[in-house]
Amino acid sequence: MFIDMDFVRALEYGMPNCSGMGMGIDRLTMFMTGQTSIQDVLFFPTMRPEKKPTVDAPEKYIEIGVPEEWVEVIQKMGYITVESLQKLAPGKFFNDLCGFNKKNKLGLKAPSIDEVKKWCEPRE
Numbered sequence: 001m002f003i004d005m006d007f008v009r010a011l012e013y014g015m016p017n018c019s020g021m022g023m024g025i026d027r028l029t030m031f032m033t034g035q036t037s038i039q040d041v042l043f044f045p046t047m048r049p050e051k052k053p054t055v056d057a058p059e060k061y062i063e064i065g066v067p068e069e070w071v072e073v074i075q076k077m078g079y080i081t082v083e084s085l086q087k088l089a090p091g092k093f094f095n096d097l098c099g100f101n102k103k104n105k106l107g108l109k110a111p112s113i114d115e116v117k118k119w120c121e122p123r124e
Contacts, residue, residue, distance in 0.1 A: 055080045065118050069108055073100060082123070090117040 023031075029041045058071040060082045066074065077100055079085055085093070094116040101108050 053080060056082050064121075064123070065115065067111070070097070070111065073097070073106065073108065076100075085120055086122050088120050090120045093120060 026038055026041055029035075030038050033041060035041050055075065058068065061071045061074065062068060064082060064085075074085070074097075077096065079088070090113065094111070094113050097116065098110050100106075101110060
């Protein structure tokens with residue numbers, strides 16, 4: 001008989017406990033760790049609520065000298081906080097910006113390398 005390995009794998013990942021105890025292992029773990037929400041102790045990541053990343057407001061980017069038209073582009077590239085810009089190598093970031101601008105045909109005026117270096121400077 002044919003074995004459906006996709007079904008077997010799905011059972012490995014998603015089948016609930018079948019031990020017959022009145023209290024599930026997740027509830028027991030919740031009780032033992034003092035958690036107030038069962039979602040904090042769930043083993044299956046698909047059942048956990050997604051954590052929303054914090055996104056800096058455009059004003060924070062403008063404060064460090066980023067032109068307003070570039071803020072949305074930078075956030076689309078994955079740099080959703082000003083702090084994340086400070087961890088970048090300015091030269092590579094400059095090339096990535098210009099490449100993203102060209103690839104997506106945005107038509108924005110490219111910043112100079114010196115401007116990008118100022119954006120990437122560490123702040124207090």
